[in-house]
Each structure stands twice: as C-alpha cells, then as structure tokens.
Amino acid sequence: MALPPVILAGENFIQNGLLARFDLPRHLTTWIFLGLAAITYRSVSKRLEDWLGTKLDEWLPASALAGAERASAVIGFVDLSGYTALSAQDEKAALTHAAALHKAGRTAMASGGRLVKTLGDAVLWESSSAAKAVAVARALQAAYTAECAAEKLIPLPLHFGLHAGEIVRSKDGDVFGSTVNIASRLLGQAGSGEIVASAAVVEGLAGTSFSVQPLGAKALKNVPEPVFCFRIASA
Numbered sequence: 001m002a003l004p005p006v007i008l009a010g011e012n013f014i015q016n017g018l019l020a021r022f023d024l025p026r027h028l029t030t031w032i033f034l035g036l037a038a039i040t041y042r043s044v045s046k047r048l049e050d051w052l053g054t055k056l057d058e059w060l061p062a063s064a065l066a067g068a069e070r071a072s073a074v075i076g077f078v079d080l081s082g083y084t085a086l087s088a089q090d091e092k093a094a095l096t097h098a099a100a101l102h103k104a105g106r107t108a109m110a111s112g113g114r115l116v117k118t119l120g121d122a123v124l125w126e127s128s129s130a131a132k133a134v135a136v137a138r139a140l141q142a143a144y145t146a147e148c149a150a151e152k153l154i155p156l157p158l159h160f161g162l163h164a165g166e167i168v169r170s171k172d173g174d175v176f177g178s179t180v181n182i183a184s185r186l187l188g189q190a191g192s193g194e195i196v197a198s199a200a201v202v203e204g205l206a207g208t209s210f211s212v213q214p215l216g217a218k219a220l221k222n223v224p225e226p227v228f229c230f231r232i233a234s235a
Contacts, residue, residue: 068171074133074164074201075175075183076113078105078140079122081157081192097121097148097156104143111139116175122187126167126175130197130204133162134232137195161186162197162232164204182227185220189229199228 080097087094098121105123109115112132113125123140127133137160148155163186165179182198190196202212211233217226 068176069169071167071169072165073126073128073167073175073179074130074162074204075167075180076125076127076133076137077122077161077183077187078137078158079187081159083121083156086156093153094121096151096153100147100151100153101140101144101158104140104147107143108136108140111135114173116173124175124180130162130164130201131208131210133164133201134195134197134205134210137162137232141193157192159187159190159192160195161188161190162195162201163227164198164200178223182220182223185223186227186229188220189215189218190231195232197230197232199230202230202232205232 080101083094101123102118105115105118113127113136116124116126125136127136141158145155161183163179163183166177167179168176186196213231215229215231218229219226
C-alpha cells in the first residue's frame with residue numbers, strides 16, 4: 001500500500017537531514033524515520049485517547065451513571081501502611097512497594113475476585129461472596145510478601161477493609177456507591193496487617209472456618225450511622 005503524500009514528505013525531509021548531517025546510508029535513515037513515526041504515533045494516539053475519555057465524561061449526562069448496572073458484591077480495599085512516610089525518605093523504594101502491591105493484586109484475583117483498579121498505594125477489588133473476598137485478601141498478602149522478597153524489600157504492613165452491599169458498576173467496570181465508600185473507610189479501622197470487615201461481610205461468613213473478632217460500632221467519616229466492625233484473622 002502506498003504511503004500518503006504527507007508521510008512521504010516527512011520521510012524525505014528526515015532522510016535528507018540525516019544524510020546531510022551524519023552521512024548515513026539511505027536504508028538506515030529509512031529505519032530511523034519509521035522508528036520516529038511509530039513513537040510519534042503512540043504519543044499522539046495516547047493523547048487522543050485521553051482527550052476522548054475526558055470529553056466523554058463531559059458529554060455524558062450525569063444520569064448515565066445512575067442508569068448503570070446495579071449488583072450485590074463484596075468490595076475490598078487494601079493499602080500500604082507507612083507508604084507516605086517512606087515516599088518522603090526514599091521515593092524509589094516507595095514506588096517499588098506500590099508496584100509490588102499492584103502486581104500482587106492482579107495475582108490474587110485468581111482466588112475469587114475482579115480487580116477494579118489500582119490507586120497509588122491501594123488496590124480495589126470486588127468479589128461475589130464474603131468467603132471469596134477474604135480469600136483474595138489473604139492471597140494478596142502472600143503475593144505482596146513474595147514480590148517484596150523478589151525485590152529484596154522488607155514488606156510494609158497492609159490494611160484491608162471489606163464491606164458488602166449494593167454497588168453501581170459503570171460500563172468501564174468501575175464501581176460506585178455507599179458500599180464502596182464504607183469499604184474504603186474501614187481501612188482506617190484496620191491495624192497493620194489486619195482485615196477489618198463490616199457486619200454485612202461477617203454474616204456472609206456464617207458456617208465457614210474464618211476466625212472473627214468483634215470490634216464494636218465505629219463512627220466512620222461521612223457515614224451517617226456507626227458501622228459494626230469485625231477483625232478477621234489474616235491466616
């Protein structure tokens with residue numbers, strides 16, 4: 001297939017410039033041009049994709065989200081304890097920890113979850129049952145520890161928050177609603193290496209062998225009513 005005139009003109013311009021400045025062979029300048037064209041295409045393509053995503057958010061009515069799929073799910077959040085302090089001391093190490101957590105999150109979904117997204121030093125997932133959500137949390141802890149060992153890093157403690165209820169799932173797979181908000185707030189109730197869950201999650205664990213310890217009703221930020229919380233043994 002013949003190249004468009006604008007591409008041919010660009011190729012000739014770059015080739016002539018390279019030939020004049022560096023006295024390179026004609027075939028080599030062709031490969032250099034093709035490499036530059038590929039890099040430029042990827043850059044422009046990514047910018048166009050980002051721009052279209054932004055515009056779709058602007059153009060779509062707010063009611064579009066309200067009409068998204070509604071479902072019942074268990075939402076899980078995990079984040080790294082001490083990440084902010086580590087970032088101030090050793091940014092590269094902190095970023096490596098975050099990358100290890102993200103990779104561990106993808107690995108752990110095989111235990112019964114769907115990775116919704118990664119957010120800085122956190123991972124958000126959904127599961128169809130409380131038992132699967134806890135299984136994912138445990139698998140994530142193990143996978144993160146293994147990733148740190150591979151990078152010769154001392155693992156940072158993890159906090160887990162789990163809540164069950166109705167969610168709104170957008171077309172791109174993201175999740176919204178009070179269930180998601182409460183799960184994120186439960187992170188603040190979890191100590192280092194702890195899984196803290198709401199009563200809605202613990203009810204779903206009835207009949208299982210998971211060890212649960214009541215923590216009482218907790219007032220969570222921007223949540224109208226106190227939430228009964230429980231600590232689930234991490235192993």
